[in-house]
Amino acid sequence: MLENAILVTGAGRRVGYHLVKRLHEDGYTVIAHYRTSTAEIQALQDLGILTIQAQLDNRATILDFVKALQHCCSSFRALIHNASSFEPTAADLVVAAEQYEQFFNVHMMAPFLINQSLQPLLQGEDGNPADIIHITDINVENPTPRFDIYGTTKAGLHNMTLVLAKKFAPNIKVNAVAPGPVLFAEHHTQAIRQQMLDETLLEKEGGAEPVYLAVKSLLDNPFVTGASIPVDGGRRLSKR
Numbered sequence: 001m002l003e004n005a006i007l008v009t010g011a012g013r014r015v016g017y018h019l020v021k022r023l024h025e026d027g028y029t030v031i032a033h034y035r036t037s038t039a040e041i042q043a044l045q046d047l048g049i050l051t052i053q054a055q056l057d058n059r060a061t062i063l064d065f066v067k068a069l070q071h072c073c074s075s076f077r078a079l080i081h082n083a084s085s086f087e088p089t090a091a092d093l094v095v096a097a098e099q100y101e102q103f104f105n106v107h108m109m110a111p112f113l114i115n116q117s118l119q120p121l122l123q124g125e126d127g128n129p130a131d132i133i134h135i136t137d138i139n140v141e142n143p144t145p146r147f148d149i150y151g152t153t154k155a156g157l158h159n160m161t162l163v164l165a166k167k168f169a170p171n172i173k174v175n176a177v178a179p180g181p182v183l184f185a186e187h188h189t190q191a192i193r194q195q196m197l198d199e200t201l202l203e204k205e206g207g208a209e210p211v212y213l214a215v216k217s218l219l220d221n222p223f224v225t226g227a228s229i230p231v232d233g234g235r236r237l238s239k240r
């Protein structure tokens with residue numbers, strides 16, 4: 001049975017994988033959730049990190065995942081909700097409605113059920129509160145119409161940050177990290193990448209490490225709750 005673990009969802013690639021690797025390097029016990037088995041998940045298993053597979057877009061599989069977490073870990077230091085679906089809203093309304101259900105489940109229902117179920121097991125260290133961290137997006141402040149389903153469900157996760165900060169105080173801090181262009185998606189064309197760079201004050205793709213630095217600063221700071229840290233090179237100010 002693990003103790004004082006940090007759960008990271010969506011750890012099979014990119015930012016989630018980086019968060020797990022860096023938390024492990026910094027001495028935390030980590031549980032890595034994934035959907036698709038990848039070389040990165042194999043690399044985490046080779047480091048001795050517990051990995052758990054689950055679909056987070058279906059209420060039954062989310063609740064099975066919660067049971068698996070309760071079974072393998074007696075206390076949690078933090079829950080980090082990173083898993084996310086990212087694609088433009090479909091033109092076909094039936095497909096868009098299916099997207100809404102999926103995005104709602106992964107961005108809102110899964111964090112809600114996991115937070116609510118594991119809340120009694122969350123324990124901070126040295127008398128300080130434990131942590132819940134939602135990875136959101138700068139779209140929450142300045143949304144992109146083509147990604148309205150993605151953006152509105154991420155905005156729901158942002159609002160959950162605020163309400164759970166009230167609900168779970170004083171034993172648990174609840175905060176968000178809101179990335180901007182940290183890692184381009186495969187489907188981003190060269191033109192879109194250039195437009196994003198042109199709209200980013202610091203004029204670069206940030207990488208996953210700045211997201212980790214924001215997460216670590218929240219874990220280290222016992223007096224911040226209900227806050228959102230933008231990690232976006234300033235793009236929220238200049239994005240059209």
Ligand SMILES: NC(=O)c1ccc[n+]([C@@H]2O[C@H](COP(=O)([O-])OP(=O)(O)OC[C@H]3O[C@@H](n4cnc5c(N)ncnc54)[C@H](OP(=O)(O)O)[C@@H]3O)[C@@H](O)[C@H]2O)c1
Binds near residue numbers: 057106135180184
């Ligand atoms: N990359 C950026 O520049 C950027 C910008 C703004 C916000 N963000 C936010 O930062 C976080 C990390 O970004 P990223 O680019 O690393 O994300 P990503 O590459 O899209 O990875 C997301 C992860 O979530 C998992 N996932 C998606 N739907 C799932 C589901 N229904 N059930 C279980 N797992 C599911 C994926 O699993 P599979 O491997 O099986 O698909 C994947 O491992 C996300 O929350 C994202 O919204 C990122």
